[in-house]
Every structure is written in structure tokens, then in C-alpha cells.
Amino acid sequence: MDSPFFSEEHRIFRRSVRKFVDEELNPHVDEWEAAGRFPKEVYKKLGDLGVLGIRYPAEYGGADADIWTTAVFCEEMGRCRSRGLTMSVLVQTDMSSPHLAYRGSDFLKKKYLPGMISGKRVGAIVLSEPEVGSDLANMRTTAKKKGDQYILNGSKTYITNALQADLFFVAAKTDPSAGKKGVSMLLVERDSPGFLIEPMKKKLGMHASDTGELTFQNTPVPAENLIGEENQGFYYVMESLQKERFVSCCAMTSSAQQAIEDTIDYAQSRNIFGKKLSEYDLTRYKLARLQTRVEAARQLTYYAAHLYDRGLDWTDAVSMSKAFCAEVANEVADECLQIHGGAGYIEEYDIPRLFRDLRLWKIGAGTTEVMYYILAKRMGI
Amino acid sequence: MNTLVCIKRVPDTGARFALTSDGQDIDSRNLEFTISPHEECAVEEAIRIQEKQGGSTAVLTLGPEVASEQIRESLAKGIDRGVLLETDGSEWDPQATSQAIVNAVQSIQKTGTKYDLVLFGNESADSGDYQVGVRVAAALDWPCITGIKSIEFQNNQVVAKREAPGGWELFRLTLPAVVTVKEGINVPRHPSLRGIMTAKKKEIERIKPAKPELKLLKQNLRKPQEKSGEIQILGHGIEAVPAIVAKLKELGVI
Ligand SMILES: Cc1cc2nc3c(=O)[nH]c(=O)nc-3n(C[C@H](O)[C@H](O)[C@H](O)COP(=O)(O)OP(=O)(O)OC[C@H]3O[C@@H](n4cnc5c(N)ncnc54)[C@H](O)[C@@H]3O)c2cc1C
Numbered sequence: 001m002d003s004p005f006f007s008e009e010h011r012i013f014r015r016s017v018r019k020f021v022d023e024e025l026n027p028h029v030d031e032w033e034a035a036g037r038f039p040k041e042v043y044k045k046l047g048d049l050g051v052l053g054i055r056y057p058a059e060y061g062g063a064d065a066d067i068w069t070t071a072v073f074c075e076e077m078g079r080c081r082s083r084g085l086t087m088s089v090l091v092q093t094d095m096s097s098p099h100l101a102y103r104g105s106d107f108l109k110k111k112y113l114p115g116m117i118s119g120k121r122v123g124a125i126v127l128s129e130p131e132v133g134s135d136l137a138n139m140r141t142t143a144k145k146k147g148d149q150y151i152l153n154g155s156k157t158y159i160t161n162a163l164q165a166d167l168f169f170v171a172a173k174t175d176p177s178a179g180k181k182g183v184s185m186l187l188v189e190r191d192s193p194g195f196l197i198e199p200m201k202k203k204l205g206m207h208a209s210d211t212g213e214l215t216f217q218n219t220p221v222p223a224e225n226l227i228g229e230e231n232q233g234f235y236y237v238m239e240s241l242q243k244e245r246f247v248s249c250c251a252m253t254s255s256a257q258q259a260i261e262d263t264i265d266y267a268q269s270r271n272i273f274g275k276k277l278s279e280y281d282l283t284r285y286k287l288a289r290l291q292t293r294v295e296a297a298r299q300l301t302y303y304a305a306h307l308y309d310r311g312l313d314w315t316d317a318v319s320m321s322k323a324f325c326a327e328v329a330n331e332v333a334d335e336c337l338q339i340h341g342g343a344g345y346i347e348e349y350d351i352p353r354l355f356r357d358l359r360l361w362k363i364g365a366g367t368t369e370v371m372y373y374i375l376a377k378r379m380g381i
Numbered sequence: 382m383n384t385l386v387c388i389k390r391v392p393d394t395g396a397r398f399a400l401t402s403d404g405q406d407i408d409s410r411n412l413e414f415t416i417s418p419h420e421e422c423a424v425e426e427a428i429r430i431q432e433k434q435g436g437s438t439a440v441l442t443l444g445p446e447v448a449s450e451q452i453r454e455s456l457a458k459g460i461d462r463g464v465l466l467e468t469d470g471s472e473w474d475p476q477a478t479s480q481a482i483v484n485a486v487q488s489i490q491k492t493g494t495k496y497d498l499v500l501f502g503n504e505s506a507d508s509g510d511y512q513v514g515v516r517v518a519a520a521l522d523w524p525c526i527t528g529i530k531s532i533e534f535q536n537n538q539v540v541a542k543r544e545a546p547g548g549w550e551l552f553r554l555t556l557p558a559v560v561t562v563k564e565g566i567n568v569p570r571h572p573s574l575r576g577i578m579t580a581k582k583k584e585i586e587r588i589k590p591a592k593p594e595l596k597l598l599k600q601n602l603r604k605p606q607e608k609s610g611e612i613q614i615l616g617h618g619i620e621a622v623p624a625i626v627a628k629l630k631e632l633g634v635i
Contacts, residue, residue: 008449009578009581012453012454012457012572012580013577015413015454016457016572016573016574016577017571019571020571048573049573050574050575050576054574063574065574
């Protein structure tokens with residue numbers, strides 16, 4: 001569908017990413033889903049395509065492009081038949097690297113950003129802990145300053161890209177008594193001493209995306225690897241979470257759109273009681289209703305992008321969008337699976353994988369309940 | 382080596398489409414537009430020729446203002462400059478199209494750029510006339526070869542290969558020449574985001590050719606019957622053989 005927000009460049013870019021996904025990723029996704037990870041080479045190819053630093057400055061290898069370019073990228077990545085791979089890549093582009101690009105010192109940016117943009121170095125965002133997910137201000141991991149180092153102790157869980165990542169953006173308490181005012185962000189290299197990474201296997205979905213548990217046992221981190229200012233980490237995380245949520249919305253609405261298209265194809269080829277499944281009013285109504293909801297979800301996301309583009313506060317729009325898109329995407333997955341009948345339950349079709357994958361988005365990057373919690377608070381209730 | 386590639390903006394052939402109510406056109410409201418696949422390979426070939434041999438590359442299209450998007454996409458991949466022969470969006474037949482291209486090539490040649498090679502796709506993805514490249518070559522009095530899947534250069538000659546049953550046909554053409562290429566000659570690159578951003582600054586020359594009287598007229602379009610996706614199971618194991626033989630006879634295969 002045409003949109004006033006996208007220019008000629010965006011359309012050319014969309015076709016380019018779509019072809020890349022169709023030609024370089026989709027033929028391999030079954031293998032990668034089965035393996036529970038995908039080759040690091042994929043990041044290098046994405047780096048060559050210029051998509052790992054879309055909004056970052058050209059001096060570090062970025063494209064200096066706008067939020068709409070990010071939207072196009074995420075929408076097209078949402079059409080990858082492994083939504084897990086998509087999630088891992090978005091962790092690189094819009095969940096981990098923004099801490100470096102927007103809050104990192106010049107020293108850190110020079111040292112690490114070109115590698116993240118070219119795809120040589122993979123990033124992970126390290127917030128959740130076994131005891132704390134939604135309530136991040138209560139995290140237990142600590143970073144004690146000792147000379148020109150921080151000493152990290154604690155454990156983290158559900159970390160996407162844990163097995164592949166070279167750079168871990170870790171939130172930890174530098175002042176455990178100060179609640180959210182005592183959190184700092186540190187950039188931790190993979191081979192740091194006392195840093196253990198263990199795979200978490202058997203996820204419901206997002207299979208090609210690797211997930212791990214991290215343990216820090218007196219892990220020394222150079223003080224120069226502090227992101228931004230000490231004890232400001234919680235605010236950086238909140239700022240960055242908006243981008244995480246926004247990109248997840250772009251990806252999941254376009255995954256849902258693709259599921260509708262697949263389902264139309266299926267319904268048009270399936271004969272039931274002497275008629276095509278697509279000829280029954282009930283099917284037509286269902287699909288038209290889902291399309292309406294996907295369009296509404298997409299436009300709400302575009303509204304968030306519009307606010308960001310204008311430098312305005314997009315927190316409300318992003319929170320609404322994240323909650324709404326995840327609901328709609330899951331409804332689409334469920335209804336489209338239903339229209340497939342038994343075939344929808346068999347792995348030959350993409351739909352069961354999509355059904356499992358999209359379920360994550362009611363949880364990851366902040367749960368739906370947390371989105372409404374934030375909104376209610378901002379509504380003054 | 383100066384190469385000019387002629388491309389056409391066409392509806393994305395993979396997409397579902399409908400016809401306009403008067404049957405004169407396809408309904409483009411919900412369609413994506415793209416470059417014909419053969420021509421995408423021609424664009425790629427031109428870039429590779431430049432990478433190996435130096436010289437310049439240009440891309441030309443005849444079409445409405447919006448066709449500048451397909452030029453821009455080629456510029457994003459690495460083509461140096463674009464030429465848009467701008468029309469009002471109405472259809473031009475192959476004769477009119479090739480005449481406009483010939484005029485443009487000749488006027489560009491006068492201003493300095495001498496083209497050594499003009500590349501086309503073997504046929505366009507929409508109308509599939511197989512004519513424009515051949516007509517342009519004839520009008521320029523240049524040698525022409527069609528359906529090519531490999532291009533090399535030796536001593537100021539093009540060595541072009543065409544796939545033939547059981548092998549390859551080999552052709553030598555003296556330059557300047559016209560070559561129409563087929564998908565498979567290369568794997569076209571994806572334009573990088575940086576390429577797309579720099580393409581914004583590249584030049585597109587706009588020429589408005591006068592539309593001649595068309596001599597090849599379209600009656601109307603008809604959509605082919607959709608193929609039914611039904612599968613007929615003729616039997617299982619060895620018992621299926623007579624049914625298969627009967628079916629093959631019915632289809633005229635044996
Ligand atoms: C596949 C996957 C990948 C992930 N990747 C990462 C990653 O890369 N980095 C990272 O840091 N984390 C990651 N996570 C973790 C994810 O962000 C958390 O799971 C999520 O934030 C929820 O936290 P929790 O699991 O601790 O749930 P909890 O916070 O324990 O929540 C449990 C339930 O309580 C609800 N709840 C919370 N607050 C309220 C409230 N105020 N009122 C009512 N109900 C409430 C929640 O909505 C939820 O339903 C990932 C998770 C998964 C599954």
C-alpha cells in the first residue's frame with residue numbers, strides 16, 4: 001500500500017531489502033531454525049547492504065538516514081520466514097548498538113561502532129535477570145568501581161544473541177541503594193575474565209535466534225567502557241526501549257501482513273463443499289477484518305515514527321503501538337492458522353512457525369501488561 | 382568502454398493483478414513497479430563491464446515521470462547517469478520507442494559521449510515484443526545479437542555467448558554494438574543503502590520526445606484463466622501405471 005511517508009529512496013530500499021530477504025535468507029531459514037542459530041556471515045552481508053547503521057553517522061560507516069528507512073528495513077525483515085533471525089538482527093541494529101551510537105563516548109564509538117555497522121561485531125542487550133524482568137529498577141547485578149575498572153557480579157537471562165555476540169551492553173547497579181538512579185550501562189567484551197555464557201535451548205518459537213544465560217563472576221570491565229554517565233543507565237534503557245518496541249512493531253505487523261497474504265493464497269486454492277474456501281463470506285469477512293486491524297496497527301506505528309521524526313515525545317504512541325501490534329499480530333496468527341485447518345498445524349506451511357514466533361512479542365521488549373501499565377501511569381490514573 | 386543500458390518500468394510480475402474495467406490496461410493501483418528481470422541483468426552487466434574495463438555507464442528509459450524511480454534504482458547500484466525520455470504515461474509501440482531511443486543516442490553522441498555498447502533485456506516482462514533492441518541496432522546500423530548469457534571483450538570486439546540445445550553459440554561483434562541479454566548472465570546485486578543515498582545526487586537528464594503516430598495498435602487485454610492448483614492422484618505403486626500411461630496419451634505426451 002502506498003503511503004505518504006515513503007519517498008522514492010524508501011521504495012527502492014524496500015525492494016532491495018525484500019530481494020535480499022528472498023534470495024539470501026529465506027532459502028536457508030529451515031536449516032537455521034533447526035540449528036537454533038544462523039551463520040555470523042549473515043551480519044556481514046547485511047553490513048554490505050548498509051543496513052546495520054541506518055541512522056548512524058557516515059563517519060562510522062552509517063547511512064545517516066531517517067526513521068522511515070528503519071521502518072522499511074524492519075518491515076522487510078519481518079517478511080523473513082524466520083522471525084527469530086529477524087529478532088536477532090534487530091537486536092543488533094536497534095536494541096544494542098543504539099546505546100553505543102547515541103550515548104557512547106567518542107572513544108567507544110571509534111573503537112566499536114564501525115565493527116557493529118559492518119557486521120564484524122555482533123551485539124547483545126543485557127537487561128533481564130532470573131529474578132527481575134519487567135521491574136528493571138530492581139535488578140541485582142552489580143558493578144563496583146575499583147580503580148580504573150568496574151567489577152561485575154550477577155546473572156542475566158533470556159539474552160538474545162548470547163552465543164554469537166562479541167559485545168554485550170550490560171545494565172548493572174553501580175549504586176545498589178539508589179533504585180533506578182543507581183543503574184549504569186557497561187560495554188562488556190565477550191572474552192572478559194569470569195564471564196560465562198550458557199545456551200538456553202527449547203524455546204517455544206524464534207528458533208533461529210540463539211538465547212543464553214550469562215554469569216559474571218568478578219568480571220573486570222575497563223572504566224572507559226561505561227556508556228554515557230554513571231547511574232544514568234536506567235534512563236538510557238528506557239530511551240532505547242522505545243526504539244526496541246518501535247522496530248518490533250514494524251516487523252510484527254509486516255509478518256502478520258505476510259500471513260494474511262499466504263492465507264489468501266491458501267483459501268483460494270482449497271476447495272470445500274464444492275466451493276473455494278475464499279468464496280465463503282465467513283472467510284472473506286475474517287480476512288477483511290484482519291486486514292483492517294493490521295492496517296490500524298501499521299498506521300499507529302507510523303504515527304509513532306512521525307513523532308520521532310519530528311523530535312517529539314513518542315512514548316505514548318510507542319507503548320500503544322507495541323501493545324496493539326502484538327495483540328493484532330497474534331490474532332492474525334491464530335485466525336490464519338485456523339483458516340489453514342489441519343495444514344496450519346503441520347510444519348510444511350509457514351503458519352505454525354509464525355504462530356509460535358509472534359507469541360514472543362506480547363512478552364519481549366516489555367510485556368503487553370507493562371505497556372498498559374506505562375500508559376495508565378501517563379494517563380494520570 | 383561506454384555502455385548504455387535501456388530499461389523499462391514494468392509491473393511486478395510476481396504480484397496478483399487485475400485489469401481496468403475497459404480492458405485497456407492493468408489496474409496499477411495496488412501494484413509495485415520494477416525493472417524487467419532481463420534488464421536488471423543488463424544493468425548488472427554494465428556495472429561489471431565498467432568495473433573491469435573502466436569507462437562510463439548510463440541507463441535510459443522511455444516512460445512517465447515516475448519511471449525515474451527505476452533509473453534511480455540503477456544509479457543506486459552504481460550506474461553513473463540516467464536519461465529519462467519522458468512520456469505522458471500512454472503506451473508507445475516498439476517502433477516509436479526505438480525511434481525515440483535512437484534519436485536520444487544520436488543526440489547524446491553529438492554532445493561527446495560515444496557509446497561502444499548498448500544493452501537491452503531480451504524482452505520486456507510486460508509486453509514481451511522482442512523488438513526494441515533489434516530495431517535500435519538496425520536504425521543505428523550497428524551489429525546486434527539477442528538472448529545473450531555471457532559477454533567478454535577481445536581486441537575491440539564483443540564475444541557473446543547464447544545458450545543453444547546441448548551447448549553454446551559464440552558470436553563476435555565489432556563495436557559499437559547492441560546486445561540483448563537474458564536472465565542468468567549474472568546475479569544482479571542489491572543496491573546498498575549507501576548507494577541509494579548517493580544516487581540522490583546523480584544526474585538524470587530529461588528529454589521529452591514527441592510521440593509519433595502509432596502503427597501497432599492494442600485491441601484490448603484479457604486475463605488468462607487462473608491455473609487450478611488441483612492435484613489428481615492417479616493411483617499408488619505399480620497399480621498406477623496404466624492410469625499414468627492413459628493420462629500421458631490423453632495429454633499427447635506419448
Ligand atoms: C525469546 C526471548 C528473548 C529475549 N531477549 C532478551 C534480550 O535480548 N535481552 C533482555 O534483557 N531480555 C530479553 N528477554 C526478556 C524479556 O524482555 C522479558 O521476558 C520480559 O521483559 C518480561 O520479563 P519477565 O520474563 O521477567 O516477566 P515478569 O516481569 O516476571 O512478568 C511476569 C508477568 O507479570 C506481568 N506484569 C509485570 N508487571 C506488571 C504489572 N505492573 N501489572 C500487572 N502485571 C504485570 C507481566 O506482563 C507478565 O505477564 C527475552 C525474552 C524472550 C522470551
